[in-house]
Amino acid sequence: MMVIKTERVINRDPSVVFDYISNFENNPVWQGGMIEAAFTSEGPLQEGSTYDQTATFLGKRIITSFVVTRFEPNTCIQIESVTSTFPIKVTRSVEAAEEGCLVRAVVEGNPGGLFKLATPLLKKMVHRSVDQDYQNLKNILEKPVLE
Secondary structure, eight states: OEEEEEEEEESSOHHHHHHHHHOGGGHHHHSTTEEEEEEOSOSSOOTTOEEEEEEEETTEEEEEEEEEEEEETTTEEEEEEEEOSSOEEEEEEEEEETTEEEEEEEEEEOOOHHHHHTHHHHHHHHHHHHHHHHHHHHHHHTSOOOO
16 A cells, blocks of 8 residues: 655635635646546535546556545545546645645555556655645645736
């Protein structure tokens, strides 16, 4: 089992940040390698909601269907892959902090096939990628809003 953790302080209201990271259609904007993401269930967002996402990793196209397995408005959302070439569970949480909010992510995965053979190297690559994604998120959400 591969477990990756990262966190960032983002100088924005926690509810704004949570709304952004829980709208999975935003994933291609801030996550590297993400091509598209679209909800496959009707709103509102809740436990049991589903979405599909297409990404590339190490030159391979990865199409994944996800289900929301935990949803606590403005606080925590957890998703798990239902179908994927790379089974994964992601937990994103947001809490108030002195300067806006603290965003935490825990990514858990069980690489299979050829990926399993390269788990130590893969873990470093995924950690670097996830860490960069959350830096991108911070940069995007802290940009001044033009009026």
